[in-house]
Amino acid sequence: MHTSLRPLLDTVLDALEEGTRLRSGPLPAGGPTEVAERLRSAMGDVFPDEGDPDALRHLVRAVAEGAADPADPLCTAHLHCPPLPVAAAADLAVSILNPSMDSWDQAPAASELESLVTRALAEEVYADAFRGAGLHRYAAPPRGATSPHQPDALITTGGTESNQIALLLARETLGPGVRLVCGENAHHSLPRSAWLLGLPEPVIVPTPTGTLDPAALDKALHGPSVIVATAGTTDAGLIDPLPEIAALCAHRGARLHIDAAYGGGLLFSTRHRAKLTGLSVADTVTLDLHKLGWQPVAAGLLAVRDENDLAALNHRADYLNADDDTEAGLPDLLGRSLRTTRRPDVLKIAVTLKTLGRAGLAALVDQVCSTAQEFAALVERHPGFELHAPPTISTVLFRPANATDDAVAAVRRQLLTDGRAVLGRARAANRLWLKATLLNPTTRPAHLTALLHLVEGTTPR
Numbered sequence: 074m075h076t077s078l079r080p081l082l083d084t085v086l087d088a089l090e091e092g093t094r095l096r097s098g099p100l101p102a103g104g105p106t107e108v109a110e111r112l113r114s115a116m117g118d119v120f121p122d123e124g125d126p127d128a129l130r131h132l133v134r135a136v137a138e139g140a141a142d143p144a145d146p147l148c149t150a151h152l153h154c155p156p157l158p159v160a161a162a163a164d165l166a167v168s169i170l171n172p173s174m175d176s177w178d179q180a181p182a183a184s185e186l187e188s189l190v191t192r193a194l195a196e197e198v199y200a201d202a203f204r205g206a207g208l209h210r211y212a213a214p215p216r217g218a219t220s221p222h223q224p225d226a227l228i229t230t231g232g233t234e235s236n237q238i239a240l241l242l243a244r245e246t247l248g249p250g251v252r253l254v255c256g257e258n259a260h261h262s263l264p265r266s267a268w269l270l271g272l273p274e275p276v277i278v279p280t281p282t283g284t285l286d287p288a289a290l291d292k293a294l295h296g297p298s299v300i301v302a303t304a305g306t307t308d309a310g311l312i313d314p315l316p317e318i319a320a321l322c323a324h325r326g327a328r329l330h331i332d333a334a335y336g337g338g339l340l341f342s343t344r345h346r347a348k349l350t351g352l353s354v355a356d357t358v359t360l361d362l363h364k365l366g367w368q369p370v371a372a373g374l375l376a377v378r379d380e381n382d383l384a385a386l387n388h389r390a391d392y393l394n395a396d397d398d399t400e401a402g403l404p405d406l407l408g409r410s411l412r413t414t415r416r417p418d419v420l421k422i423a424v425t426l427k428t429l430g431r432a433g434l435a436a437l438v439d440q441v442c443s444t445a446q447e448f449a450a451l452v453e454r455h456p457g458f459e460l461h462a463p464p465t466i467s468t469v470l471f472r473p474a475n476a477t478d479d480a481v482a483a484v485r486r487q488l489l490t491d492g493r494a495v496l497g498r499a500r501a502a503n504r505l506w507l508k509a510t511l512l513n514p515t516t517r518p519a520h521l522t523a524l525l526h527l528v529e530g531t532t533p534r
Contacts, residue, residue: 078169081129088130092137099145101138102492108139141495146513146520147527150497152307152335152361154512156369163424164369167417174228174415176393177404183417184406187228190423191374195224197340198360198376201353225380227409228419229373232334233262235359236301238375238386238411239330240266242357243299245385247328252276254293255301256285256313260332263301283501285313287321299328304349305335308499308508309461310468312336315351323354331355334373336466338365341434345442348465356382362422364512365438365466372418383408440514441467448509448521457529461506470499470506473532478505484531494527 101108115135125131142148144155156164172180174187202224229235240263243251253267253275264275276293278285285302294300300322302313315331322329331352337360339345340352352358355378362372377383387408389396394405407413426434445464452460452471461470472481481498485507488494497508507528 075169084130085133088133089137092134092140093142095134095138096140096142096492098492099148099495100141100489100492102490104490111135112139144513144515145495146516147493147524148495149509149511149513149524150495152364152510152512154364154367155515156363157367157425157429159428160368160421160425163421164418167420172417174409174417175406175413177406180406180417183420184404186423187409187417187419188404190419190426191226191228192224193426194360194374194422195226195376198226198337198358199224199353199378201350202378222379222381224376224378225383226374226376227383228415228422229375229410230371231363231373232260232332232359232361233266234411235334235361235373235375236260236262236330236332237266237269239301239357239359240270240272240299241411242377242382242385243328243330244270244272246356246382247297247299251297251299251328252295253301254278254290254298254327256280256290256303258283258285258306258308258311258313259301259303260307260334263332283309283311285318287314287317290318291321291325294325294327297327298325299330301330301332302355304331304333304337304339304352305466307335308468309470309501310335310464310466310510312348312465315349317351319351319354329355330357330359332359334359334361335364337361337374338434338438339466341365341431342438342442343435344439345466354378362425365441366422366425366434367437367512367514368418368421368425372422386411437514441511441516444514444516444521445469445509445511447518448511448524451518451521451525455525455529457532458525461501467511469509469511470501471509472504472506473528476532480533481505481507483533484528487531488527491531494524496524496528 112135115131143153172183174180174184177184240253250273252273253263255263256278258280267275278289278293300318302315302318304312304315319329333352336349339348358376360374362368362374363370366372390407394407399405445467448469449460449464452458457474459472459474482505485496485498488496497510499506499508
């Protein structure tokens with residue numbers, strides 16, 4: 074297997090380089106129609122009678138040529154990070170070994186690795202509430218850390234799955250009448266998950282300032298509720314007032330879930346960790362390490378304050394976790410996910426944590442946050458642009474001065490069509506803004522200046 078793989082890896086790497094060279098930018102030029110035509114031409118007959126021995130080279134090159142490249146400093150639209158090479162290499166090992174995480178006899182070592190890593194990351198999330206042996210260690214227990222319960226975490230495909238399971242656990246804990254209460258700034262997956270789970274119609278609290286107001290939230294609470302706060306909004310990277318919301322939940326007896334899919338990576342940084350104060354009292358927390366963790370998709374996590382909450386996911390399938398096998402000591406993995414067949418995404422996470430350590434991950438987090446501050450300052454100094462607000466994490470909203478919303482939208486689409494820059498869009502303060510989500514640690518001031526020049530040169534006069 075390994076002998077036959079080596080020349081194929083060379084083929085893939087050569088094709089990736091060739092495709093990137095042909096693209097020559099962060100996005101393929103020409104827009105959807107031209108990109109689709111080039112891909113169809115490269116693909117030809119999807120399922121030919123006779124195979125093509127060069128298919129690997131041709132198709133990898135075609136997909137690379139037509140890719141949005143998060144490693145390009147001008148690709149800044151989304152929470153879409155350039156994956157670390159060491160994480161991508163670990164992901165390749167998973168594809169070759171092909172374990173499935175639904176029974177111990179399919180993933181003996183990987184299942185133990187997942188147990189170690191999820192426990193450590195859960196203790197990282199709840200370090201302020203529990204004395205743990207995870208990534209963050211205390212010399213003494215934090216004040217008030219008297220709960221006998223231990224935190225735990227599940228590996229998920231990302232924020233959407235984590236949020237869905239968080240609401241499922243809330244329903245199983247508080248009953249089917251529990252109502253989701255969240256801000257207008259919350260991720261779209263939350264009300265969708267409430268619908269999927271058959272929960273009552275969610276209460277969506279307006280967030281005119283971009284974050285959830287505890288006073289407005291208090292007025293919206295009626296009956297059993299699961300409140301969702303956001304630590305890193307998709308549009309602007311804002312963080313809700315977590316300590317105040319946590320205090321409100323305690324006072325009103327509401328369950329608290331914090332969606333920290335974006336901002337959770339700040340935990341790794343001593344410089345920025347305080348922005349997440351209050352996280353450790355949440356019943357459940359969503360994190361995405363394919364954002365501020367530089368992992369290949371997918372690398373999500375749902376942390377739970379009390380591991381007993383996960384009992385709601387317990388399930389029996391005799392061929393996977395028969396009672397007598399479990400009693401004999403074979404680990405039961407089926408309750409670790411709503412999925413059955415599941416790849417061990419934990420390997421790339423474990424390799425990254427071990428290779429970079431806290432200092433290495435902190436440096437990456439600090440770098441992209443600093444880059445966002447630099448870009449915001451550059452925008453603010455430029456008379457041709459308007460800055461929405463200083464960045465909280467690594468997202469900067471800006472727009473050409475005196476431009477209409479239609480002009481802002483047109484600038485973005487033109488840059489996409491030209492393949493010169495990939496910017497997002499967000500609505501804030503009743504206006505449309507260009508969004509730069511800076512997750513590339515290699516981005517330098519010259520790249521930021523070039524991005525502003527591209528926008529300036531594309532803006533109608």
